[in-house]
Amino acid sequence: EPEVTQTPSHQVTQMGQEVILRCVPISNHLYFYWYRQILGQKVEFLVSFYNNEISEKSEIFDDQFSVERPDGSNFTLKIRSTKLEDSAMYFCASSVHRDNSPLHFGNGTRLTVT
Amino acid sequence: QQPVQSPQAVILREGEDAVINCSSSKALYSVHWYRQKHGEAPVFLMILLKGGEQKGHEKISASFNEKKQQSSLYLTASQLSYSGTYFCGTESGGYQKVTFGTGTKLQVIP
Numbered sequence: 665e666p667e668v669t670q671t672p673s674h675q676v677t678q679m680g681q682e683v684i685l686r687c688v689p690i691s692n693h694l695y696f697y698w699y700r701q702i703l704g705q706k707v708e709f710l711v712s713f714y715n716n717e718i719s720e721k722s723e724i725f726d727d728q729f730s731v732e733r734p735d736g737s738n739f740t741l742k743i744r745s746t747k748l749e750d751s752a753m754y755f756c757a758s759s760v761h762r763d764n765s766p767l768h769f770g771n772g773t774r775l776t777v778t
Numbered sequence: 779q780q781p782v783q784s785p786q787a788v789i790l791r792e793g794e795d796a797v798i799n800c801s802s803s804k805a806l807y808s809v810h811w812y813r814q815k816h817g818e819a820p821v822f823l824m825i826l827l828k829g830g831e832q833k834g835h836e837k838i839s840a841s842f843n844e845k846k847q848q849s850s851l852y853l854t855a856s857q858l859s860y861s862g863t864y865f866c867g868t869e870s871g872g873y874q875k876v877t878f879g880t881g882t883k884l885q886v887i888p
Contacts, residue, residue, distance in 0.1 A: 679886075681806060687827070695873075695874055697876075704816075704863075706879075706880055707814075707865060707881075709876070709877060710878065712874040719873075720873050720874050747888060756818070763869060763871070763874075764807070764808045764825060765806065766810065766822040767812075767820075767876055769819035769820050770819060771818070771819050772819055
């Protein structure tokens with residue numbers, strides 16, 4: 665069964681550094697998402713993306729964050745000038761349709777900011 | 779606004795039943811249900827698309843009351859493999875966004 669893949673599985677970075685989290689969505693999916701989860705807490709929506717544009721973004725997704733689809737397969741989340749509170753599990757997801765369509769999640773990237 | 783789930787946590791013995799509720803303050807277009815095991819990604823269980831719809835997935839089923847802006851997940855004859863955190867996810871229509879609920883931690887013991 666096709667899956668969403670994320671790399672790296674774990675990223676450690678120092679406060680103030682930039683990180684790029686990478687995702688390869690399922691190949692026939694057109695809608696992409698980033699969510700984050702702070703240590704076993706709620707799953708928080710960050711951003712959705714379609715047709716090379718952001719569709720929706722949350723209050724968390726401020727100027728520190730950006731997303732990009734640099735080629736036909738990758739979908740990236742860039743976090744500039746990381747803060748301690750950015751430490752979390754970041755999940756990428758994709759879906760076939762915009763509405764009423766199951767989200768397929770990758771295994772996540774655990775980001776630790778020291 | 780984030781949907782509220784109840785209970786926050788529940789412990790069951792194998793074979794017992796449980797109900798997990800999800801309530802939203804916003805009008806709902808659809809409700810998703812996901813299960814997340816410790817250290818893993820959420821896994822899709824089912825989606826309910828209109829008021830009153832019910833769905834089943836093995837011994838796990840769900841209902842959606844559109845008027846009350848609520849959904850319930852029913853787990854019958856629970857198995858050890860049902861352990862995990864259950865999240866509802868809601869869509870309010872017109873947006874490419876699923877908002878996840880507060881989560882319910884379910885533990886099934888022998």
